[in-house]
Structure formats: C-alpha cells, structure tokens
Amino acid sequence: MDVELVEVRDFLAEYPPFSTLDANLLNALPKMLSVRYLRRGSRFPPADETQPCLYLVRKGAVERRSSAGALLDTLCEGDLCAVDCLAEGESSIGTAIEDTLVYLLPCATLRALRREHATLDEYFVRSAAERLRLGRGALEPASQVRSSLLTLAVGAFVERQPVCGAPSLSIRQAAEIMTAERVSALLLVDAGKLCGIVTDRDLRARCLAAGVDSATPIARIMSSDVASIGPESAAFEALMLMTHKGIHHLPVVDAAGLRGLLSSTDLMRWQSANTVYLAGLVRKSEALGDLVRASAELPELQVRMQANGATPSQLGQAVSSVNDAITIRLIEITQWQLGPAPVPFAWVACGSQGRHEQSVHSDQDNALILDDRFVEQQHGAYFAALAQHVNDGLNACGYRYCPGKVMASNAAWRKPQSGWIQAFRGWIRQADTMAAMLAANFLDMRTVFGEAALLTPLHAAINAYCSRHDAFLARMVANTLKNKPPLGFFRNFTLIADGDHADAFDIKRGGLIPITDLARIHALAGGHAEIGTLARLRAAGGSPGLAAASAQELEEAFEYFGSLRLRHQVEQIRGGSTPDNFISPRSLTALEKNYLKQAFKVVGRMQDVLAQRYAAHRSQ
Amino acid sequence: MIFERFLGADFRRRRLLAKAPAGPLRDYLATPFPAKESASGEVAYLALDLETTGGDPEHDEIVSFGWVAVNGKRIDLATAQHRVVRLRAAISPTSAVIHHITDDEADRGCRLEQALAELLQALAGRVLIAHRVETELDFVGRACERLYGGRIVIPAVDTLQIAIRKQQRRQQIPRRGSLRLHALREKYGLPRYRAHNALSDALSAAELFLAQQADAPGATPLKSWLSPSASRFAA
Numbered sequence: 110m111d112v113e114l115v116e117v118r119d120f121l122a123e124y125p126p127f128s129t130l131d132a133n134l135l136n137a138l139p140k141m142l143s144v145r146y147l148r149r150g151s152r153f154p155p156a157d158e159t160q161p162c163l164y165l166v167r168k169g170a171v172e173r174r175s176s177a178g179a180l181l182d183t184l185c186e187g188d189l190c191a192v193d194c195l196a197e198g199e200s201s202i203g204t205a206i207e208d209t210l211v212y213l214l215p216c217a218t219l220r221a222l223r224r225e226h227a228t229l230d231e232y233f234v235r236s237a238a239e240r241l242r243l244g245r246g247a248l249e250p251a252s253q254v255r256s257s258l259l260t261l262a263v264g265a266f267v268e269r270q271p272v273c274g275a276p277s278l279s280i281r282q283a284a285e286i287m288t289a290e291r292v293s294a295l296l297l298v299d300a301g302k303l304c305g306i307v308t309d310r311d312l313r314a315r316c317l318a319a320g321v322d323s324a325t326p327i328a329r330i331m332s333s334d335v336a337s338i339g340p341e342s343a344a345f346e347a348l349m350l351m352t353h354k355g356i357h358h359l360p361v362v363d364a365a366g367l368r369g370l371l372s373s374t375d376l377m378r379w380q381s382a383n384t385v386y387l388a389g390l391v392r393k394s395e396a397l398g399d400l401v402r403a404s405a406e407l408p409e410l411q412v413r414m415q416a417n418g419a420t421p422s423q424l425g426q427a428v429s430s431v432n433d434a435i436t437i438r439l440i441e442i443t444q445w446q447l448g449p450a451p452v453p454f455a456w457v458a459c460g461s462q463g464r465h466e467q468s469v470h471s472d473q474d475n476a477l478i479l480d481d482r483f484v485e486q487q488h489g490a491y492f493a494a495l496a497q498h499v500n501d502g503l504n505a506c507g508y509r510y511c512p513g514k515v516m517a518s519n520a521a522w523r524k525p526q527s528g529w530i531q532a533f534r535g536w537i538r539q540a541d542t543m544a545a546m547l548a549a550n551f552l553d554m555r556t557v558f559g560e561a562a563l564l565t566p567l568h569a570a571i572n573a574y575c576s577r578h579d580a581f582l583a584r585m586v587a588n589t590l591k592n593k594p595p596l597g598f599f600r601n602f603t604l605i606a607d608g609d610h611a612d613a614f615d616i617k618r619g620g621l622i623p624i625t626d627l628a629r630i631h632a633l634a635g636g637h638a639e640i641g642t643l644a645r646l647r648a649a650g651g652s653p654g655l656a657a658a659s660a661q662e663l664e665e666a667f668e669y670f671g672s673l674r675l676r677h678q679v680e681q682i683r684g685g686s687t688p689d690n691f692i693s694p695r696s697l698t699a700l701e702k703n704y705l706k707q708a709f710k711v712v713g714r715m716q717d718v719l720a721q722r723y724a725a726h727r728s729q
Numbered sequence: 730m731i732f733e734r735f736l737g738a739d740f741r742r743r744r745l746l747a748k749a750p751a752g753p754l755r756d757y758l759a760t761p762f763p764a765k766e767s768a769s770g771e772v773a774y775l776a777l778d779l780e781t782t783g784g785d786p787e788h789d790e791i792v793s794f795g796w797v798a799v800n801g802k803r804i805d806l807a808t809a810q811h812r813v814v815r816l817r818a819a820i821s822p823t824s825a826v827i828h829h830i831t832d833d834e835a836d837r838g839c840r841l842e843q844a845l846a847e848l849l850q851a852l853a854g855r856v857l858i859a860h861r862v863e864t865e866l867d868f869v870g871r872a873c874e875r876l877y878g879g880r881i882v883i884p885a886v887d888t889l890q891i892a893i894r895k896q897q898r899r900q901q902i903p904r905r906g907s908l909r910l911h912a913l914r915e916k917y918g919l920p921r922y923r924a925h926n927a928l929s930d931a932l933s934a935a936e937l938f939l940a941q942q943a944d945a946p947g948a949t950p951l952k953s954w955l956s957p958s959a960s961r962f963a964a
Contacts, residue, residue, distance in 0.1 A: 167920060210918075
C-alpha cells in the first residue's frame, strides 16, 4: 500500500506549477521537500535557513515588503515564493503574519528538476507575456459541441403560438391582425385545420398590385397549398425546404396540430447573431423602438461570440461597430424630425467606443464638433436638440448616460472646431489633472457620423503638442497612476494596498483602464496617432520609452483582463443579471488568481517605470 | 529506578548495550543519544506513529509504522517511511475501519522484524517524537524484548505531555477533547489532514512539535522537553 505523504502530494496537485506535473513527478516531489513552522511575527525566509529555497505556503500567511516598507505581496495557502531561486524579483523583507507552515524545495533541487521536466521549466522561464497568453487559452470555452442548424431541431426555434385567423376574414382585417401582432405572415385555420397562409408579400403582390379590394375575403389571395414541417426535423431541413419552394414561412405541425410558424428570419438570426446581421437590423430601424429591440440582442451577441472563441478585442470591435450603427441611425431618425444640419458637424465617439473596445456594459461617451460657421443664436437650438435626442436614444438602447457627463448634450462637449482648440489650449494652461483627463478623452475620439475632417486637425494638433511637452505628459502620467491594480489576492479577498482588502475587484479600473492609459501615454510620447490600446502598444513597443517585450507583456495582460471580463459578463448574461466589471476572487481558480496576479504585477511595474521617468517633471 | 533516572538515559543506554545481543537492537544502542543540554532547535528527532490492533502491548500487534526525521527545526520529508506489517492474527473489523488497513493489505506487508530493524536504524542517535508517546514506547519496547530478547531505552518527547504541561503552567483545566492531536494542531494553525495512517499521524506530531517549540520563548535545552516515559522499559 503506497500512502506515502498523500496529504502533501494532494496539496501540491492543487497549485501551479505542480498541478501541471505528471503523476510520477508529483508522487516523487513530496520527498524532496522539507517542512518548517514559522511563528507569527517571525522572519521569512527564516534567518537560520542555510540554503536558498523555493517556498510554498501550506497554511498561514506571509507578507513581503520592499526595503522601503511598501507592501509587495501577501502569500497564503498555495502561494509560491521563488525569489531566492530566480535572478529576477525585488529584494524584500518577509514576515509571517500568521502562524505558518511552509514547504521548502532547495533551489539546487529545483534547478535539477527544471532540467528534466519541460513543463516545470517553462513555468519559471516563461516571460510574463508568455505565461499570460497561456493563461488566456485556459479561459476560453472548452471546444464545446457547437450546435448548428444541422443539429438543432425545428422545435427549438418555435417561440410563440402561431398567429391565426379564419379564411372568412377580409383582407383588411387580416392585415390589421398582422400589424397588431407584428408578424409578417398569418395562418388561416378553418375548423381547427390549417387551410392557408398569407404573407406581407401576398398582400403587396396579390392585393395592392392586383387592385383587389381590401374587403375581399382573405381566402382569395392566400396560398392554400401549404408546406409544413414537423418540430423534430432538423432546422437545416427546414431551410432547404424554404429555399426549394422559394418561401420564407413554414408552419410547424405535429400530431397534435399546429405548433407554430418558422420564418427564414428565425433561422438566419440564429445562424448569424453577428454584427453584420445586427447592423442590418439597426439600419432598417424606422423608430427608436426598433433600435431598442435591436440593441437588446447585444448581450446575446456577446455570449455567442465568446462561445465561438472570439478574443476580447474582436468582441470590442463588434460591440463598438453596433454602437456606431445605432448612433448613426439615431442621428438619421432625429434628422427626419429636425431637418438637415445648418452647418457641417462631426459626431465623435470618445472613450471605449472611440477605441473600439466597448463591452455590452459600456456607458456612452460622445461629443459634437461643429463647423466654424456655427453661430450659437442661429444654430445652437438645432444641435442641442440633436444631441439630446441622440443621447436619450442611446440611453434607451442600453448605453447609459455618462456619469462624467462626457456627452454631446452637455454644452461643454458641443463646440465649433475653433472652440475645441481654444478649450484645449485652456486645459493645457490650467495645468491641472482635470485638463489632462480631458485631453486623454480627446485623444480617444473617433468620428462616427458627419465630417471626419473636423476632428483630424484637432487630433494632429494635440498629438504634436503633447509629444513636445513633457510637463503636460507628466500630468497625464500622474492622472494615469490614480488607477492602480490590486496587489494580489489574500484567500478570497482582493488585496488592494497596505492593509486594504476588498471582496470583489473592478477589472476595468484595476486592470483594463491602467493599461489603456499607459498605452495612450506611450503612443503620445512617441507621436503615434493610433487610437486602440493594442494598436498603440504595438506602435509604441520597441521605442526607447517602451521596450518591445514590455509592450507585449502589457498587451497580454490587457487581453487576459479582457478575457476574464468577457467570461464574467457572459456568465452574468446567462444567469439573467446585468453584466458588470466586478469579479469576486471566489469565482476564480488558484491558477486564474495566479495569472491575474502576474498581470497586476506587469501593470504595476510599468506604472512604476513611467512614474519614475516623469517624476522630475511632476516635482517642478 | 530513581537512581537510574538520576544517572540519565545515556548511562542506561550504555548499560543495556553491554547486555544486548548482536543485531539491530545492539546497533541502535551503540549510537550515543543527543546531549540533554543541546538546544532543542538543533537536535535530531524522529517522529513516529504506530497503528496497532488494540491498546495492550502484551496481546495486541503493530499494524503499521510511520516515521519521519526532524532535523532541528526542519522536517525532512525525504526520510518519511511507512511500513505495513504482516500480522500473526487477523485484523479486527473495528481496527480495519479506523486504519483503513485490511487483512489483504497487511498480508502484503513486511515482517515485523524487518520493519523494526529499519525503525531502529532510523531512530539511532535521535529523540523520538510522538503524541501520547507511551503507545510507541510500549509497543516498540515489547517488540524488542520479543524479537531480540533485550530491553531498549528511547529518549522521547511527547506532544501530548507538552500540551498538558503548558495548560498546567497556565493553570487551565483541560477542556474535553482539547488535547487530541487534531485539536492541538488546529490551535497552532496547522492544516487538517484527511488521511488517517501512521505516516500522516507521524507527520502531524512532527509539525505539532515544531509549533510547540516555536511557541516557547527563546532557546530551550532538550532536557526541558524530554518525556519521563523514556525510561519505562529500561526499568
């Protein structure tokens, strides 16, 4: 009976990198360890430890501080401290903050193991970027059996009772029912038996175009040879039948009678709950109500794209382009009422929409740039009304009002081009962080509707100015450093800063925004005009300010945070709750916490580098 | 007996060595014990746990041995050993339930002579650690008498006695169950082990002893930890 140290082995099996080891090594590993007990308050690593070791906390907790006293991290059950075995890592002073039991693996043994076991070696040699890319792979949904039209049954598409009427109805009555029920086809039933179908197309071709009186019984223009399909048939079969017969509606009939009506749109919608389809739906919208219904499909789009393995940046592109389409359509619909604009204008998206990085949850951020021929007394009312309508419409579609009031309906965000340039000069002179924040907002602007030429010179001017003025950049840096990533996790809590714990953490403020800000500053310092975070990192990477490897680390961290947020939001959408950015450490595996911690460290390190570089300017 | 205790365990070791027949017992006794004045954090120990068929060393048998060496303040897992013993009598159903060792498994085990010889080799020059050390001392002592026809002396520390002494010093009345191994471990923040076998319990006792030592102020000599029970079979 081999029960040798099963407790130790089972513990190791739970935590990376040991969790990735094959069974033989995992069984052999406990015998390479020694065990020490550290009383609360004692030094870590223990002062009397003669050889350098890798430490694994079995129980209890240890904190590590920099020589200046700043908390670096807290280690608890399953956490590793390998600083004594690796060249990297800051020097630190550790203390057991609880009575702690630790496992020790001599660095010499670790070295030997790494030589023999590639998986173990990779864990320690991989760059943070590589490790995070690996971690992101694990977040993507397992290659699930993706249901397709080939595997789904027709019954799965039947959502409502079919809308039926008697064949004795007049054409007008039938049309009234179809309008009230918002259907494009009406089934005609006589004595419980399906006897015909009439569609929008029939009303047009067989009634209006043929000059048939609307008081005529509907039976005159209905199709009476109705094809139907059973609910158990494959959806694909239904699609083939429709294509073959040149029809768009197929009654679903089982032994008990009429079950519903399948339309080709149902199938198309399912097959392509994609941006193209959704954008088409938006373009065809005639009123706000239509847009609200179209945007209600966004969460479903997010769920489906994630299931199909889309990366967060692909999803950001998709969601942002749907938001663009909705904005454009809202402006068009509003202009039907208000008439054409008196002077040219550009409707610009700021923030995540501007960067093409929206998620379903995003607020709206927008502004108006007006042609310099704008005269407040003459044109002010028009643009105020336009902005208000569009902002209200976006809010109704789920893009909630911006809490910071960065919206075109706010007069401060609706100016002629010269007014914007003036405002920008003012922000620079004011030399405060608010100005830096506003400028940052400006740098993420993108024209969604109207004259793109109105924004271009503004961008160019801001880019040129900022890249020449380090003092202004320094203020933007100071602003950026307000959003700090958490230090890590302490059991089921998020470790925010010295002594501060939180239940959940905001992956947007603590992960995504800091990287977005870093990317913007590096792009700006290098004079790169790119708008997206990843595009900025790629453009700025390899410059003296940002090493290529660092840019890659930030990119991987950004995608890791994004993937995690995507999964979190998809779970929320599936569970019927409103998607948000708050992730509870309880919902994370040990491995995910480990990757997150590395991503936090990448961000923290890059923030420190930037802070040091611009420290001189800030003190001036 | 009082006289012998006055003379010390190492004196008794040398006296027994002179009478011991050649073999594992004699080899064990030939190795000097750690000095009583040594700092307890620098002494070599061996944590031992025995699973037995019952509580009476005269009639009951050792089912399994688990041990692991403790060098100063460090448990060396490389030394961990677990030995299941082939029994003379069948295992009682209750005992099988407690130790998860069935007759089949015991049949596959080694002979008591072999397990005991390995233990004595590992124990030489070390201080024994156990929770309620009488069981280990009584069964090992009895086995030595039976197999080698000689007596053994084992210097030992008892995590149970240490806990009792600590409560007495604080004039606390022990609460029911508070002196059980797992209750004491919990008090020191040690993990809860699911497995119930001799090695896991030996490791449990070893960790508890490290915690008890860490809890004591400053460096203490070995003699302040030693159990008086060491002399039982030397008497």
